[in-house]
Amino acid sequence: MNKLILAALALPSLAFAAQPAPTGSQLPIDEQAERLRDAALSDDLAWTILEGLTTEVGPRQAGTEAEARARSWAVRRLTELGFSNVRIEPFEMPVWVRGEERAEIVSPFPQPLVVTALGNSGATPQRGVEAEVIGFDSEAASEESVRGKIVFIDHGMAPTQDGSGYGQFGAPRRQGPSIASRKGAAAIVIRSIGTDYHRNPHTGVQMWAEGVRPIPAGALTVPDAEQLRRILARGRPVRMRLTLTPRNTGRHESGNVVAEVPGSDPSAGVITIGGHLDSWDLGTGALDNAAGVAITTAAAHRIMQAGRPRRTIRVVLFGAEEVGGGGGDTHFALHRENGNVVLVGESDFGADRIWRVDFNLAPENEALADRVAALLAPLGIVRGRDRANAGADLGAWPTSGTAAIDLNQDGTRYFDYHHTPDDTLDKVDPTQLRQNVAAWTAMLAVVANAPEAIGPVPAAP
Amino acid sequence: MNKLILAALALPSLAFAAQPAPTGSQLPIDEQAERLRDAALSDDLAWTILEGLTTEVGPRQAGTEAEARARSWAVRRLTELGFSNVRIEPFEMPVWVRGEERAEIVSPFPQPLVVTALGNSGATPQRGVEAEVIGFDSEAASEESVRGKIVFIDHGMAPTQDGSGYGQFGAPRRQGPSIASRKGAAAIVIRSIGTDYHRNPHTGVQMWAEGVRPIPAGALTVPDAEQLRRILARGRPVRMRLTLTPRNTGRHESGNVVAEVPGSDPSAGVITIGGHLDSWDLGTGALDNAAGVAITTAAAHRIMQAGRPRRTIRVVLFGAEEVGGGGGDTHFALHRENGNVVLVGESDFGADRIWRVDFNLAPENEALADRVAALLAPLGIVRGRDRANAGADLGAWPTSGTAAIDLNQDGTRYFDYHHTPDDTLDKVDPTQLRQNVAAWTAMLAVVANAPEAIGPVPAAP
Numbered sequence: 001m002n003k004l005i006l007a008a009l010a011l012p013s014l015a016f017a018a019q020p021a022p023t024g025s026q027l028p029i030d031e032q033a034e035r036l037r038d039a040a041l042s043d044d045l046a047w048t049i050l051e052g053l054t055t056e057v058g059p060r061q062a063g064t065e066a067e068a069r070a071r072s073w074a075v076r077r078l079t080e081l082g083f084s085n086v087r088i089e090p091f092e093m094p095v096w097v098r099g100e101e102r103a104e105i106v107s108p109f110p111q112p113l114v115v116t117a118l119g120n121s122g123a124t125p126q127r128g129v130e131a132e133v134i135g136f137d138s139e140a141a142s143e144e145s146v147r148g149k150i151v152f153i154d155h156g157m158a159p160t161q162d163g164s165g166y167g168q169f170g171a172p173r174r175q176g177p178s179i180a181s182r183k184g185a186a187a188i189v190i191r192s193i194g195t196d197y198h199r200n201p202h203t204g205v206q207m208w209a210e211g212v213r214p215i216p217a218g219a220l221t222v223p224d225a226e227q228l229r230r231i232l233a234r235g236r237p238v239r240m241r242l243t244l245t246p247r248n249t250g251r252h253e254s255g256n257v258v259a260e261v262p263g264s265d266p267s268a269g270v271i272t273i274g275g276h277l278d279s280w281d282l283g284t285g286a287l288d289n290a291a292g293v294a295i296t297t298a299a300a301h302r303i304m305q306a307g308r309p310r311r312t313i314r315v316v317l318f319g320a321e322e323v324g325g326g327g328g329d330t331h332f333a334l335h336r337e338n339g340n341v342v343l344v345g346e347s348d349f350g351a352d353r354i355w356r357v358d359f360n361l362a363p364e365n366e367a368l369a370d371r372v373a374a375l376l377a378p379l380g381i382v383r384g385r386d387r388a389n390a391g392a393d394l395g396a397w398p399t400s401g402t403a404a405i406d407l408n409q410d411g412t413r414y415f416d417y418h419h420t421p422d423d424t425l426d427k428v429d430p431t432q433l434r435q436n437v438a439a440w441t442a443m444l445a446v447v448a449n450a451p452e453a454i455g456p457v458p459a460a461p
Numbered sequence: 462m463n464k465l466i467l468a469a470l471a472l473p474s475l476a477f478a479a480q481p482a483p484t485g486s487q488l489p490i491d492e493q494a495e496r497l498r499d500a501a502l503s504d505d506l507a508w509t510i511l512e513g514l515t516t517e518v519g520p521r522q523a524g525t526e527a528e529a530r531a532r533s534w535a536v537r538r539l540t541e542l543g544f545s546n547v548r549i550e551p552f553e554m555p556v557w558v559r560g561e562e563r564a565e566i567v568s569p570f571p572q573p574l575v576v577t578a579l580g581n582s583g584a585t586p587q588r589g590v591e592a593e594v595i596g597f598d599s600e601a602a603s604e605e606s607v608r609g610k611i612v613f614i615d616h617g618m619a620p621t622q623d624g625s626g627y628g629q630f631g632a633p634r635r636q637g638p639s640i641a642s643r644k645g646a647a648a649i650v651i652r653s654i655g656t657d658y659h660r661n662p663h664t665g666v667q668m669w670a671e672g673v674r675p676i677p678a679g680a681l682t683v684p685d686a687e688q689l690r691r692i693l694a695r696g697r698p699v700r701m702r703l704t705l706t707p708r709n710t711g712r713h714e715s716g717n718v719v720a721e722v723p724g725s726d727p728s729a730g731v732i733t734i735g736g737h738l739d740s741w742d743l744g745t746g747a748l749d750n751a752a753g754v755a756i757t758t759a760a761a762h763r764i765m766q767a768g769r770p771r772r773t774i775r776v777v778l779f780g781a782e783e784v785g786g787g788g789g790d791t792h793f794a795l796h797r798e799n800g801n802v803v804l805v806g807e808s809d810f811g812a813d814r815i816w817r818v819d820f821n822l823a824p825e826n827e828a829l830a831d832r833v834a835a836l837l838a839p840l841g842i843v844r845g846r847d848r849a850n851a852g853a854d855l856g857a858w859p860t861s862g863t864a865a866i867d868l869n870q871d872g873t874r875y876f877d878y879h880h881t882p883d884d885t886l887d888k889v890d891p892t893q894l895r896q897n898v899a900a901w902t903a904m905l906a907v908v909a910n911a912p913e914a915i916g917p918v919p920a921a922p
Contacts, residue, residue: 199882
């Protein structure tokens with residue numbers, strides 16, 4: 001990747017020769033966007049923001065005092081950087097916090113296992129719950145086999161560049177606890193929805209299905225899940241003691257931090273971009289998602305520094321993404337009617353290089369897609385054929401007909417760290433981070449200044 | 462590595478052509494040793510032992526009930542395998558066990574850090590100790606600057622193939638706590654003596670210097686140490702709350718498990734090999750040192766299966782290596798006088814491939830070294846120039862004049878896992894493990910059957 005960028009910088013004409021021919025009419029490359037893109041390859045602002053947020057705030061779970069500190073930090077930082085209309089959009093939410101977390105095999109081979117509670121897990125008594133472990137591989141498992149047991153689901157996820165395994169292999173986390181509870185299980189432990197072999201468990205939210213009684217629900221690390229599988233394979237009854245003592249602390253305030261680069265033409269609409277400010281509590285949320293905050297803020301800042309764009313760029317740092325997206329919902333409710341938002345884009349998949357761009361634009365904006373794709377090609381970014389969906393916090397917009405562009409990051413190692421204690425600053429590669437800023441800057445330079453109207457998109461088929 | 466072995470197997474004559482010319486007289490390769498070596502590249506016994514010990518016993522800290530279970534497991538397993546004179550050499554030792562472990566920055570940026578206690582750490586009160594953190598980079602730091610503070614040492618260790626960084630960079634763990642206590646520190650936290658970037662701290666033993674009051678002594682993970690460094694770099698006073706509540710539980714029994722392959726010629730002496738059975742409590746001690754147990758046992762078993770060797774091979778699975786080597790001392794004291802041990806070798810550096818062989822043989826046994834080196838060359842093993850020292854459990858023997866051979870493993874990734882929760886079975890590469898068994902089998906086949914006497918060695922210069 002670095003070699004590719006260096007080559008692109010040294011030989012722009014050669015690099016550009018390799019870009020795909022625009023499918024619309026032949027348009028000149030926007031020279032300013034090109035210059036801004038290349039300058040962004042030396043960006044230091046994104047790193048500074050990422051380092052600052054993860055160091056000076058650290059973990060920032062939604063609805064906690066730490067997330068409130070993150071909002072104060074962001075307001076101060078965005079104001080210092082010269083953004084306009086910096087403000088907080090507050091909202092209330094129920095808060096669940098982690099307690100003690102322990103698991104141990106009691107018999108036949110006594111030993112501790114490493115576990116963490118899944119979001120909204122029920123609690124065990126302080127002394128834990130002890131029960132037989134039953135491997136669970138099918139929704140069809142009988143209630144008789146499950147009742148009173150600790151259910152264990154062991155589905156493994158392999159890395160994919162586009163992160164597509166997460167939807168499928170995340171099911172044990174999202175649906176497993178409710179299914180186990182319905183069948184009368186005492187508790188459930190799953191193999192972490194992760195691709196690494198370190199003893200840092202992957203947490204993540206799960207929502208109890210309507211009417212289901214919360215039971216203790218935890219994730220073992222991958223090495224611990226494999227250990228439990230080996231122990232079960234001996235064929236003797238396996239007893240586990242599980243202690244998870246999370247609690248619900250009631251409703252507390254969260255909020256989105258919003259900042260703008262005002263446009264010169266209010267009638268041309270608003271471009272909304274962003275990431276999320278909250279993180280899980282286990283790590284410092286460097287990849288998930290201080291990186292998205294840093295990348296989108298740094299790119300918008302570069303557009304601002306280059307002079308007033310035609311369209312307003314609104315940067316939204318969402319609250320409470322990890323626990324169900326309260327920030328995205330609040331923002332959509334506030335702005336959908338009179339916001340005049342014409343295009344959205346979200347960065348929430350780490351800090352590794354952008355490898356693919358996907359569009360969701362009206363047919364009459366095909367030339368806009370061509371110009372963006374042409375500007376991204378020298379960064380090694382391919383043009384994809386998926387329909388852009390903008391992600392968890394801004395996904396409601398394209399679903400409702402707003403145009404979207406997805407700058408897709410390489411997710412090959414994302415699920416090694418996602419939702420674990422290991423999501424820390426050292427996992428961020430500064431060079432790949434800069435490539436992200438360059439891609440976002442190039443994209444914004446085109447869409448914020450495009451002379452044509454950016455139209456609504458047809459509903460997804 | 463695998464390619465090399467495959468090439469060696471497919472083209473033995475070509476591979477042998479590459480071996481270094483013996484420095485002594487030209488000797489024929491021991492054909493039986495060659496056959497045993499190549500058969501051992503398909504070994505499954507070492508993996509079975511390693512998988513069994515780490516799964517059915519798991520962590521096995523010295524002097525605890527878990528280490529006792531490991532001894533029972535080993536006695537049963539060695540007996541089943543047909544070894545002779547399987548027995549336990551018991552001894553007593555003081556036992557220290559871990560308690561609660563927490564660290565948090567109280568100000569200016571409140572957040573948790575991941576810490577573990579070093580062996581023999583003193584304890585904080587249950588509520589922890591809160592104090593200012595002071596970076597500590599020199600023994601010359603004044604008592605005034607240290608008194609009442611939490612001292613932080615941040616020396617980083619880089620990976621080396623031969624593991625040589627551990628001696629130098631382990632000093633903060635071994636000497637730091639005593640120095641900090643002498644200067645009046647409230648506690649000490651060090652950057653883990655490790656080479657990985659995961660939030661699994663590295664424990665390890667440290668001994669309080671004579672007359673020094675034990676203070677709480679912990680290791681932060683590398684990402685946490687770098688986080689603390691960034692926080693300190695902001696220049697504001699940093700306060701930490703540290704909770705470590707280990708305790709000394711008194712004297713308990715440990716022991717070595719000993720098994721033999723009886724030789725046909727008692728006058729020819731005994732070859733003693735082995736690894737250690739105890740592990741740190743955080744992981745399952747797969748690399749440190751179920752691997753050494755498995756490799757040496759599997760190699761001795763191959764020699765046994767091939768027929769009675771000339772010399773007795775004694776396999777010793779030591780107790781209490783991690784906490785100071787009580788097992789090695791006990792064994793040496795029991796056998797030094799009348800044991801007739803002529804050569805020793807130890808496996809205690811993980812399960813990655815053996816890359817170098819070092820000797821400590823009498824000058825008249827130079828031809829023996831040549832034969833061993835020639836048999837190891839097709840496994841990609843180079844002949845080193847260091848004086849073999851046999852390691853922690855058997856090191857007293859070469860120091861006292863017994864010959865030794867070191868089959869040195871590649872340590873490049875060893876300190877990513879060493880003494881952490883991450884030392885688990887999944888870190889073992891079965892192919893590299895087999896190369897270890899092949900090398901040990903070849904070496905044993907030569908030294909156990911050598912027709913010449915194996916003489917004592919001169920004292921180290």
